[in-house]
Amino acid sequence: MIGADSFSSSYSEAREKFQEAVVAAGGGAESFKHPGSGPSGEELATDAAWFGPSEASRVLVLISGTHGVEGYCGSGAQIDWLRREEFKLLPADTGVLIIHAINPHGFAWTRRVNEDNVDVNRNWVDFSAPLPSNPGYVELAEILCPTEWTVEAQEATARDIATWQGSRGPRGAADFRQAVTGGQYTHPLGLFFGGSGPSWSRRTQTAIFQKYLARAKRVGVIDYHTGLGPCGYAERLTVFPSEGPEFKRASTWFGTAVTSTKSGTAASKDVTGDSIGGSAALLPHAEFTGIGFEVGTVPTPRVLQALRADAWLHAHGNPRSEQGRQLKAEIRAAFYCETDWWKGMVAGQSLLSCRQAIAGLALQTGV
Numbered sequence: 328m329i330g331a332d333s334f335s336s337s338y339s340e341a342r343e344k345f346q347e348a349v350v351a352a353g354g355g356a357e358s359f360k361h362p363g364s365g366p367s368g369e370e371l372a373t374d375a376a377w378f379g380p381s382e383a384s385r386v387l388v389l390i391s392g393t394h395g396v397e398g399y400c401g402s403g404a405q406i407d408w409l410r411r412e413e414f415k416l417l418p419a420d421t422g423v424l425i426i427h428a429i430n431p432h433g434f435a436w437t438r439r440v441n442e443d444n445v446d447v448n449r450n451w452v453d454f455s456a457p458l459p460s461n462p463g464y465v466e467l468a469e470i471l472c473p474t475e476w477t478v479e480a481q482e483a484t485a486r487d488i489a490t491w492q493g494s495r496g497p498r499g500a501a502d503f504r505q506a507v508t509g510g511q512y513t514h515p516l517g518l519f520f521g522g523s524g525p526s527w528s529r530r531t532q533t534a535i536f537q538k539y540l541a542r543a544k545r546v547g548v549i550d551y552h553t554g555l556g557p558c559g560y561a562e563r564l565t566v567f568p569s570e571g572p573e574f575k576r577a578s579t580w581f582g583t584a585v586t587s588t589k590s591g592t593a594a595s596k597d598v599t600g601d602s603i604g605g606s607a608a609l610l611p612h613a614e615f616t617g618i619g620f621e622v623g624t625v626p627t628p629r630v631l632q633a634l635r636a637d638a639w640l641h642a643h644g645n646p647r648s649e650q651g652r653q654l655k656a657e658i659r660a661a662f663y664c665e666t667d668w669w670k671g672m673v674a675g676q677s678l679l680s681c682r683q684a685i686a687g688l689a690l691q692t693g694v
């Protein structure tokens with residue numbers, strides 16, 4: 328079945344459905360085993376599958392689970408694409424590489440981050456160079472991630488956040504979001520921590536790209552995310568400035584509603600070490616066109632509160648406790664709307680974006 332049935336209620340179910348769909352499509356998935364295990368002891372792995380001629384010079388790459396729990400969305404979209412047998416419609420010289428659950432630990436443990444509390448979408452920086460600084464985050468670090476998560480602590484820190492924003496004047500709210508979400512490299516137990524070296528997910532994606540995309544001349548990437556923007560709407564966002572060729576190509580492929588984090592039009596703030604930019608850097612030999620496919624869920628304050636609670640839970644609490652289960656349910660709800668209409672919107676918009684990207688790969692526009 329297609330549509331909402333392509334989505335899953337656990338990482339293991341998603342992996343099984345993906346592998347079944349790949350086999351049914353006549354393909355084979357290659358597994359990249361993660362050293363950790365899931366909360367029930369289940370094996371964790373990133374699975375990659377290729378469709379189309381192996382020598383194809385034009386390739387569309389679909390990546391799910393960069394942000395762990397957001398993999399529910401991307402996995403469902405990928406499985407739906409397979410179940411619809413879209414691979415039968417590929418033009419000549421065109422391949423599709425599907426990367427399922429690039430952050431399987433976060434997916435299985437219902438976390439946006441990976442096994443080391445690292446945000447994989449802030450991890451693609453040059454760790455041999457001075458790391459980006461984020462003075463705003465340093466100011467907010469202890470307010471965002473207190474050592475206790477009682478009602479009193481939440482109320483007190485909410486007041487502190489309001490005070491911090493108020494001290495910045497009219498730009499307080501925007502400055503707050505930039506400081507919190509832009510990425511930081513100083514607080515390993517904090518939010519949006521970019522890590523201290525290349526993560527397992529980054530190394531695995533690098534290996535997959537080197538193996539499958541070495542010959543590619545034109546590459547499109549769709550990286551599936553959730554948690555920002557209007558509920559059910561899939562914003563197609565780029566991390567490139569709107570004057571540049573990468574943005575122009577993305578707009579040609581995906582339409583005029585494409586946004587840019589660099590130009591301030593996206594639901595996401597400009598971030599450091601993002602995966603789209605990291606993917607582009609892995610492909611200096613190819614023309615690169617990549618977007619984040621960002622599907623809205625619940626209002627942003629609820630998403631942030633869920634992330635703060637989850638950071639506290641893994642730094643100071645017990646994920647297996649009753650409180651842990653409650654907080655896990657909340658973070659899951661913040662990134663995955665388990666209704667048929669939401670899943671249907673994801674599947675429909677993803678199908679359109681995949682067809683647009685495959686058609687875009689064949690364009691000879693020179694943009």
Ligand SMILES: [Zn+2]
Nearest residue numbers: 394397552553
């Ligand atoms: Zn995300």
